[in-house]
Amino acid sequence: MLRLRFNYRSSSAYESPAFYGELQTIERLQLKAIEIITDPQFGMSVDALKHAVNSHDIKACWLMSKYQNPLGASMPEVNKLAILDVLAAKHIPLLEDDVYSELYFSEYKPKPIKAYDQQGLVLHCSSFSKCLAPGFRVGWVVAGRYAKQIEKLQFMTTLSAAVPNQLAIAEFVLHGNYDTHLRRLRRQLESRQQQMRHAIEQYFPLETTITRPSGGYFLWVVLSDHINTGELLQTLLDDHNISIAPGTLFASDQQYKNCMRINSSYLLTDKIRQALITLARCFA
Ligand SMILES: Cc1ncc(COP(=O)(O)O)c(C=O)c1O
Incomplete structure (x- = not known):
């Protein structure tokens, strides 16, 4: 278009x-x-x-x-x-x-x-x-x-x-129980979002804010002003094998430096929980 x-x-x-x-x-x-x-x-x-x-x-x-x-x-x-x-x-x-x-x-x-x-x-x-x-x-x-x-x-x-x-x-x-699949998927995504939000609230610094979307699978996390998620990207990858979506990825001109997007559709495994704890330590 x-x-x-x-x-x-x-x-x-x-x-x-x-x-x-x-x-x-x-x-x-x-x-x-x-x-x-x-x-x-x-x-x-x-x-x-x-x-x-x-x-x-x-x-x-x-x-x-x-x-x-x-x-x-x-x-x-x-x-x-x-x-x-x-x-x-x-x-x-x-x-x-x-x-x-x-x-x-x-x-x-x-x-x-x-x-x-x-x-x-x-x-x-x-x-x-x-x-x-x-x-x-x-x-x-x-x-x-x-x-x-x-x-x-x-x-x-x-x-x-x-x-x-x-x-x-x-x-x-037509024949594959698409509606049943969608109902299951929605329940699963909602429950995973809840778990991810709770974990972020538990581990991240107190001043962190997190969105509460009524669907989909993205959470937008706003951290304290002095944090630059884009600058931390490489260190997180090199030192901890953690990949994040920094806020600057979503705008021109280096906006949203202190933000990141989190995909909450994954099961909150011990590995992901540990990654959140590591992130929280970097954001403190
Ligand atoms: C907002 C948005 N629009 C479009 C797309 C692309 O969708 P598709 O994979 O169907 O091309 C994506 C995929 O990440 C998306 O997040």
Whole structure:
């Protein structure tokens, strides 16, 4: 979609902090990136987006309305509507990345912004990578008024996604107890998130704050101001064989130095617990 809308140096609005894949795409296409401040609980700021669209010629906006990577933020329904209103007033398309949509901990699945889209301005993207088959690379986009153009662009670039992979997933979704699998996965992720949060609260310095996402599998950890997780990265790897995702990975300009993202989807084994204790010692 970005390739459809943009010329060299066109402006695009995106979250800060954001998924590094998004930052890489923006860099590769040499777009002018307008960072929109994003709240760890409520997602992209409506006011900041409003200000940005009024002061720049923004050609598209890219965000995650639920279980945002890296914050885990999810927008309240009023914010989803408000974001859509701001963009629709200027006919700006929204690329809604909803790859974690199936991984909700609530009783009902929260709606994407796409559910409120009357004008076909939202391109809703998702995939089976996070909930079923990471290596299969099968995903989709519900592209509204851009559907034909997207179809053409995909045909020109990759022809199509691998057919055997699509058939295998279709077979599983139809006959493989997909819903049971998802229910089990959600329960497991919720319980692992709880355990990971408790362990971080137990070991990390008192001033540490941790998000409490209502789905997905990322925790955003904010440490004391003097900590620089990016600087610790190499030492942790060399001396302790611990790999972390430092905050600076999720923005340009060395922002979020005292932050890190933790993936809570893994079982809290003794090895991971020990790694947390080692990290805590480095952050003290
Ligand atoms: C926010 C976000 N969007 C997109 C992707 C890519 O998904 P896929 O593996 O289906 O290409 C990822 C994968 O890490 C992600 O975290």
